[in-house]
Amino acid sequence: MRIAIAFDCFFPLSTGGGERLYRLLAESFARHGHEVTYLTRQQWTGPAPSVPGVRVRAVSGRTGLYDEHGNRRLLPALRFAAGLVRYLARHRGSHDVVLVSALPVLNVFAVRLALAGSRTLVCADFLEVWRREQWLEYSGPVVGRVAATLQRWAARVSPLVSCHSRLHAERLVADGTPNAPLVSPGLIHGAVLGPANEAAAEPPTVVYVGRHIPDKQVDAIPAAVAWARTQIPTLRAVVLGDGGQRRAVQAEVDRLGLTEDVTLPGFVEQEELDRHLAAAACLVNPSRREGYGLVVVEAAAHGTPVVLVDAPDNAAVELVEDGVNGVVATSLAPEVLGAALVRVVLAGPTMRSTTRAWYERAVRERTVEVTAERLLAAFAESRRR
Structure with missing residues (x-):
């Protein structure tokens, strides 16, 4: 044709x-x-x-x-x-x-x-x-x-x-x-990547990947990380990408005194992105609107579980099996999103193993x-x- x-x-x-x-x-x-x-x-x-x-x-x-x-x-x-x-x-x-x-x-x-x-x-x-x-x-x-x-x-x-x-x-x-x-x-x-990291790098780090626009709700991440740090004091975050909401995200980081613990490197090359995803304790994506959620799959290829937020227009939640390859938080509230981060980070190698297994099944069918x-x-x- x-x-x-x-x-x-x-x-x-x-x-x-x-x-x-x-x-x-x-x-x-x-x-x-x-x-x-x-x-x-x-x-x-x-x-x-x-x-x-x-x-x-x-x-x-x-x-x-x-x-x-x-x-x-x-x-x-x-x-x-x-x-x-x-x-x-x-x-x-x-x-x-x-x-x-x-x-x-x-x-x-x-x-x-x-x-x-x-x-x-x-x-x-x-x-x-x-x-x-x-x-x-x-x-x-x-x-x-x-x-x-x-x-x-x-x-x-x-x-x-x-x-x-x-x-x-x-x-x-x-x-x-x-x-x-x-x-x-x-x-x-693509095919399944090489061996996934059995354990995340230390200190534990959550990673966001994407544009900084209102629908992505990136400015909710610093407060959630601040709450999660009450349970995991060494937790850090790397917020990748850029966009019109970047100033709002940075303002939240400054307000919460997280300038040493939350970094905003902007957009990075694919090789560096892969390094961040492979080393992360989890990917956090609080977006309220996703047509598919490919980054969920990209993280899973490294054995990295995800934390999403439930929303009427977020189709990415269809990719998450609770406790297997991540968690879907019920709201953006710092204590709710933060608790989801804590759950995934503390699950450690166990959830990384089930996340990788989820990916190896998906890569044959999806x-x-x-x-x-x-x-x-x-x-x-x-x-x-």
Whole structure:
């Protein structure tokens, strides 16, 4: 098949779970012998990135996606959608399938418009499906209502939809998608790593990995660590990443007198990130919104358990088996989140062993490769019908 993937970010020029997913799917489709084109936003200077078996094409120019609060800006989304219409209208008949990310949702309508009346199959892939209240909070009363309506109609007009958690599959059904969503089995990439650390490094350290934006609730970590230190006085924390909430996190660290015990190194290279995850007593991720939670799996590969926070929009909790590969705290309250940290840290080698065993099971069943194979089978079946 001739397959196009449409997403306005390209890994590693921009990083995140979605970026990695679509890059890996493109490479997997190519390995299966399909002709793959990756349609994205211009993020490079000089020639387009070289990916074996994949043509990378820019359909819109260089532009920043996020505002100062870490929210996506509307203008880049409009430009990318317009670029998709122009490109696909010029190349009607050149693709058998277009897998289009519904983030932002305008992409779905752009692809459907450009390919209206053609025989090209369109699969809308939903990294997340937001509640109406989320849209209103994120984009305001006017744009939020429009976005919520467009999301609902994108689900309804797409004959084939895919997503990556039970939470978002249920929301797609509620939004009226005409066919059952294809739910991916997982997003793990690569084989099991070398031997995991049987014990965490000393002193015990909890690690956060990700952007510092309101949805991640990173500023709750210092108070939770302060509470946990009443039980484990040597406990430390490393808060990786950056973003608009970094100042709030640093202010909490200063307020609680933790400047010697909580560090904020910013973003780090993959090799250093792996070292932090391998040495950590646990990963803490208090996010209230996750489409999948790939960092949970990345930590588990090292035998490092996780502490998450239960929230209506946090699909990552689906990956946690209580007491096996981590704990889900019931709230952000310092004594609740802190107690969850204490439980995991004190479990020590026992939970590290069960976490690694969880990963070794998952890596056989929840991989991007399996997801790609299921998508390819769905594409072929839909085209036959």
